[in-house]
Amino acid sequence: xxxxxxxxxxxxxxxxxxxxxxxxxxxxxxxxxxxxxxxxxxxxxxxxxxxxxxxxxxxxxxxxxxxxxxxxxxxxxxxxxxxxxxxxxxxxxxxxxxxxxxxxxxxxxxxxxxxxxxxxxxxxxxxxxxxxxxxxxxxxxxxxxxxxxxxxxxxxxxxxxxxxxxxxxxxxxxxxxxxxxxxxxxxxxxxxxxxxxxxxxxxxxxxxxxxxxxxxxxxxxxxxxxxxxxxxxxxxxxxxxxxxxxxxxxxxxxxxxxxxxxxxxxxxxxxxxxxxxxxxxxxxxxxxxxxxxxxxxxxxxxxxxxxxxxxxxxxxxxxxxxxxxxxxxxxxxxxxxxxxxxxxxxxxxxxxxxxxxxxxxxxxxxxxxxxxxxxxxxxxxxxxxxxxxxxxxxxxxxxxxxxxxxxxxxxxxxxxxxxxxxxxxxxxxxxxxxxxxxxxxxxxxxxxxxxxxxxxxxxxxxxxxxxxxxxxxxxxxxxxxxxxxxxxxxxxxxxxxxxxxxxxxxxxxxxxxxxxxxxxxxxxxxxxxxxxxxxxxxxxxxxxxxxxxxxxxxxxxxxxxx
RNA sequence: GUACCCGUAGCUCAGCUGGAUAGAGCGUUGGACUCCGACUCCAAAGGCCGAAGGUUCGAAUCCUUUCGGGUACGCCA
Numbered sequence: 001x002x003x004x005x006x007x008x009x010x011x012x013x014x015x016x017x018x019x020x021x022x023x024x025x026x027x028x029x030x031x032x033x034x035x036x037x038x039x040x041x042x043x044x045x046x047x048x049x050x051x052x053x054x055x056x057x058x059x060x061x062x063x064x065x066x067x068x069x070x071x072x073x074x075x076x077x078x079x080x081x082x083x084x085x086x087x088x089x090x091x092x093x094x095x096x097x098x099x100x101x102x103x104x105x106x107x108x109x110x111x112x113x114x115x116x117x118x119x120x121x122x123x124x125x126x127x128x129x130x131x132x133x134x135x136x137x138x139x140x141x142x143x144x145x146x147x148x149x150x151x152x153x154x155x156x157x158x159x160x161x162x163x164x165x166x167x168x169x170x171x172x173x174x175x176x177x178x179x180x181x182x183x184x185x186x187x188x189x190x191x192x193x194x195x196x197x198x199x200x201x202x203x204x205x206x207x208x209x210x211x212x213x214x215x216x217x218x219x220x221x222x223x224x225x226x227x228x229x230x231x232x233x234x235x236x237x238x239x240x241x242x243x244x245x246x247x248x249x250x251x252x253x254x255x256x257x258x259x260x261x262x263x264x265x266x267x268x269x270x271x272x273x274x275x276x277x278x279x280x281x282x283x284x285x286x287x288x289x290x291x292x293x294x295x296x297x298x299x300x301x302x303x304x305x306x307x308x309x310x311x312x313x314x315x316x317x318x319x320x321x322x323x324x325x326x327x328x329x330x331x332x333x334x335x336x337x338x339x340x341x342x343x344x345x346x347x348x349x350x351x352x353x354x355x356x357x358x359x360x361x362x363x364x365x366x367x368x369x370x371x372x373x374x375x376x377x378x379x380x381x382x383x384x385x386x387x388x389x390x391x392x393x394x395x396x397x398x399x400x401x402x403x404x405x406x407x408x409x410x411x412x413x414x415x416x417x418x419x420x421x422x423x424x425x426x427x428x429x430x431x432x433x434x435x436x437x438x439x440x441x442x443x444x445x446x447x448x449x450x451x452x453x454x455x456x457x458x459x460x461x462x463x464x465x466x467x468x469x470x471x472x473x474x475x476x477x478x479x480x481x482x483x484x485x486x487x488x489x490x491x492x493x494x495x496x497x498x499x500x501x502x503x504x505x506x507x508x509x510x511x512x513x514x515x516x517x518x519x520x521x522x523x524x525x526x527x528x529x530x531x532x533x534x535x536x537x538x539x540x541x542x543x544x545x546x547x548x549x550x551x552x553x554x555x556x557x558x559x560x561x562x
Numbered sequence: 563g564u565a566c567c568c569g570u571a572g573c574u575c576a577g578c579u580g581g582a583u584a585g586a587g588c589g590u591u592g593g594a595c596u597c598c599g600a601c602u603c604c605a606a607a608g609g610c611c612g613a614a615g616g617u618u619c620g621a622a623u624c625c626u627u628u629c630g631g632g633u634a635c636g637c638c639a
Binding site: 024027029030031034038040042043045046051052075076077078120157159160161162254277278279280281282289290291292293294296297298299301303304307329330331332333334335337358360361390393394397398411422423424426427428430435438439440441442443445446448449450452453455456457460461503507510511514517518520521522524525526527540561562 | 564565566567568574575576579581582583584586587588594597598599600601602603604619620632633634635636637638639
């Protein structure tokens with residue numbers, strides 16, 4: 001970054017163009033043999049009204065290369081700059097070895113509310129919830145690293161007529177011991193049975209509605225049963241969160257907003273936004289080219305949207321957020337567009353600070369996930385199988401390793417997290433054990449292995465860094481590739497936050513691991529020249545640190561041995 | 563029907579605020595452990611970037627149309 005600014009500045013002087021404009025043009029050539037930084041002159045041709053190769057030549061002739069640039073070359077319509085690699089290595093490693101490399105105070109004093117994971121009461125925690133959980137948690141870490149104060153909210157699915165049905169089913173066929181023992185699975189069986197029986201006997205639905213009404217009215221028995229179900233579900237979910245190393249600041253679910261909806265409805269009325277249509281109350285959104293948003297049903301009951309409006313209002317009031325993110329699957333993108341549009345119509349200037357961080361659908365190889373038909377894969381099973389497989393690998397390759405079980409957990413779970421955070425979040429995922437449990441190539445274990453390998457070298461070296469290190473040892477192309485990648489780490493974090501895209505971090509550290517592994521094979525790190533050895537050790541240390549930081553931003557552990 | 567998203571190597575994906583010969587991993591084939599960790603590395607094969615127009619000095623990238631796939635579209639969440 002810094003060197004690009006210097007180049008932009010000197011080009012600006014030579015060509016009499018604004019330096020910011022030049023900085024914008026600067027890019028990295030496709031092949032390092034061409035140069036390290038390139039200035040394409042094609043766009044300048046328009047204003048200067050000269051042929052690009054001529055401009056390139058003229059700029060080069062007039063230019064005094066800034067410190068850090070060793071040579072220049074005009075080629076085609078480009079001016080190519082070759083960096084002084086020794087200086088680049090020294091500067092980059094110094095920055096990378098300082099504490100909190102890539103961190104910033106960009107977000108100082110700003111809160112970012114992140115709504116993620118959102119488990120449903122009485123429903124199993126399956127692989128369909130992994131994306132929201134992993135992406136949300138990673139964003140939490142990324143924003144925190146950039147100085148923001150993230151607020152993690154688990155917006156529990158704990159409201160709706162379904163819970164009336166569940167209680168009705170429990171009253172008819174429930175067995176306390178079975179529920180205590182099987183928890184969510186037992187609840188799910190009751191729920192499925194209810195739907196089956198209601199097909200034959202529609203009167204059951206009436207019972208379901210009645211029980212839901214009791215929940216709404218605060219009936220003590222209804223609340224006791226529902227509270228019991230909630231506790232059991234959360235206990236199960238928290239076990240998974242613990243395995244994943246994830247915490248939330250709040251477990252405020254939908255029911256939390258029950259008493260907070262009326263003021264929003266009143267406000268909509270006052271502002272003349274509420275309109276009765278076919279018996280229901282709606283807000284029209286034609287000017288947004290969106291279908292209307294239903295606020296109240298014909299029977300006067302509230303809906304999902306009503307609750308989310310109240311939640312948005314509450315979050316703004318409580319946290320005064322700088323940004324509010326909803327890490328929710330893209331199926332709900334219309335809902336969020338409507339939600340944001342309604343808030344905007346209500347005159348909330350902060351509506352523009354809210355963002356739906358959408359991600360793709362998870363399906364199984366033989367079709368869509370379906371809780372009701374039992375076509376699901378439990379997240380806990382995936383995690384355990386990944387851990388088991390890792391343990392088997394460790395027993396085979398590194399049987400004397402201490403804390404094998406701990407490491408197996410870190411690597412196995414890391415593999416699962418990595419796999420959901422490696423592709424862009426909008427991509428659909430077809431879940432397959434084969435893919436998740438493959439640990440070769442661009443995978444979590446690969447990156448962790450690189451980290452462990454670097455750690456191992458550093459352990460062997462066992463000495464502190466030497467201020468007199470000879471960085472000319474890092475002049476070769478392999479080292480340069482590694483250093484360049486390290487240098488762009490802070491930019492990758494910023495971009496990840498900007499786009500709410502953790503995969504930018506995943507990709508960045510994966511590439512870094514690849515460059516380092518190549519370097520490791522081509523070069524001996526520790527040799528007889530102490531000053532040169534130390535420079536290569538600093539490189540190794542910077543790689544180790546950067547990978548560890550990157551992994552931690554993804555919520556993945558970085559074991560030193562594996 | 564309408565809106566949004568996705569089509570890049572056999573498979574999974576990068577690259578998409580336009581730039582120099584389209585990249586990686588998996589899989590396939592063939593190599594590399596007396597040497598700092600082989601969960602590693604090297605090499606080969608594999609592409610009209612869904613298609614057609616357009617804008618531009620230049621398009622995988624921007625615009626239009628079109629085909630294929632996905633998702634969602636008032637009283638579920």
